[in-house]
Amino acid sequence: MNPTRRRFLRAAGISLALPWLDGFAAASETPARRQRRRMVCMSAPLGLHPPAFFPEKAGKDYAPSPYLEVLKDFRDDFTVMSGLSHPQVAEGHDSSYSFLTGAHHSGFMRLGGFRNTISLDQLAAEHIGTETRFPTLGFSTVGDTLSWTRSGVRIQADLSPSNVFARLFLEGTPEQVAAQRRRLRYGQSLLDQVRDQAKEMQAGLGSNDREKLDEYFTSVRDLEKQL
Numbered sequence: 001m002n003p004t005r006r007r008f009l010r011a012a013g014i015s016l017a018l019p020w021l022d023g024f025a026a027a028s029e030t031p032a033r034r035q036r037r038r039m040v041c042m043s044a045p046l047g048l049h050p051p052a053f054f055p056e057k058a059g060k061d062y063a064p065s066p067y068l069e070v071l072k073d074f075r076d077d078f079t080v081m082s083g084l085s086h087p088q089v090a091e092g093h094d095s096s097y098s099f100l101t102g103a104h105h106s107g108f109m110r111l112g113g114f115r116n117t118i119s120l121d122q123l124a125a126e127h128i129g130t131e132t133r134f135p136t137l138g139f140s141t142v143g144d145t146l147s148w149t150r151s152g153v154r155i156q157a158d159l160s161p162s163n164v165f166a167r168l169f170l171e172g173t174p175e176q177v178a179a180q181r182r183r184l185r186y187g188q189s190l191l192d193q194v195r196d197q198a199k200e201m202q203a204g205l206g207s208n209d210r211e212k213l214d215e216y217f218t219s220v221r222d223l224e225k226q227l
Helices: 072-077 093-098 120-131 161-169 174-185 190-203 207-226
Strands: 008-011 014-017
Touching: 008 190, 014 161, 014 190, 161 174, 161 207, 174 190, 190 207
Parallel strands: none
Antiparallel strands: 008 014
């Protein structure tokens, strides 16, 4: 089976990308090639309480702070860094616009005169964006954005969960996509239409891959129920 096609389950109006499975790896692929690189940037506009976030002791053997205690099972997978700042960026709500760019402004940027530059996420997308299905995705809960193009143009973030779901899982003609949206509104699952493909694929997978695929399908169904 074509290695590109088998990483998607497709039906009319549906293009369900699958998670990375060991069974997808060709014998000639190196481990580094199999592991696609991704970058996630998040901002908490109202900030975090520093004593509750930063550990009191520096170094590998730090005691987790109250915030980091929640992530203690993953502490070997991340590094906590302090002392970072944008010294030429004014404090306040407008500072979020320079969160990933560091572009200088003295505040009240909405009054004019501010010119942004490329954001860190877009810079990364220029270098590794071709390794994933989407070079870059931007989401927001309030309508703001962290992403800016190389010429300083704002990239609008998506704040609609249903639009995000459609972008990730629906593909086809406008009529086909509209039909799948109606199915979702009626509580029907996209997975019902690719069930036979999924069963055929699972039959040829190892136990670890089957478990990973089951978890993925469950998460997709949970998302459908929330929309």
